[in-house]
Amino acid sequence: MTDISFSPWEMFMNAGPVVRCVMILLALASLLTWTVFFAKSVELVRVRLKLGRAERALEDAGTLDLGEEHTRGAGIAHALVMAAEMERERSQDIPDDREGLKERIVLHLERLEAAEGRRLMRGTGLLATIGATSPFIGLFGTVWGIMTSFTGIAASKATSLAVVAPGIAEALLATAL
Known part of the structure; x- marks a missing residue:
């Protein structure tokens, strides 16, 4: 059994490229x-x-x-x-x-x-734009991470927590950001 770390950095590094780009965009x-x-x-x-x-x-x-x-x-x-x-x-x-x-x-x-x-x-127009779009960008990252979990379930034909957890973790990290 492999020991998977769920630190924010590890979740970021293990996230898919789409979710990782969303997280970088939100951090910027x-x-x-x-x-x-x-x-x-x-x-x-x-x-x-x-x-x-x-x-x-x-x-x-x-x-x-x-x-x-x-x-x-x-x-x-x-x-x-x-x-x-x-x-x-x-x-x-x-x-x-x-x-x-x-x-x-x-x-x-x-x-x-x-x-x-x-x-x-x-400069306040920029703040308004970021404030209006960031929730939707984060939601996109969340949905993409959950979709990754579902494809993991389909690929492994198992519904164990070990299969679902990484995708859900990256989705929740995108939501938190």
Whole structure:
């Protein structure tokens, strides 16, 4: 009687080529997901810190001109201040148009805010794709492993646990991944 090891590595090595490819694909998808997760986490923390510093600087500034100086290097905050300043400069020849100026500044700031939101969302489509497809890829590996067990039963014309166990083990490993 041979001693078969059921460690995850041994099950992986003894799995058929299709199930092994499924497991590798799922491991790569997991690695990619964690990479995007950590990169986005670091990016969001950095943006939050920059915005906090810029907000405090703007509160201390008092005027738009001083706000421009205080937010230099603060990313989106500086871009927002510069956009407001640009709209103010463009509208100097219309002195009684305060409401129009406010509306133009708001529209400009909304466009900048939307662009920054799109920039921050980069990479999340990949996460959505992986999240939507991984269960089905894993299920495919599971079904393939169970089919391997059934072909093992048919080939050996026996239904003992020794015949079924390897295929079921690789199917369950694919499910776990």
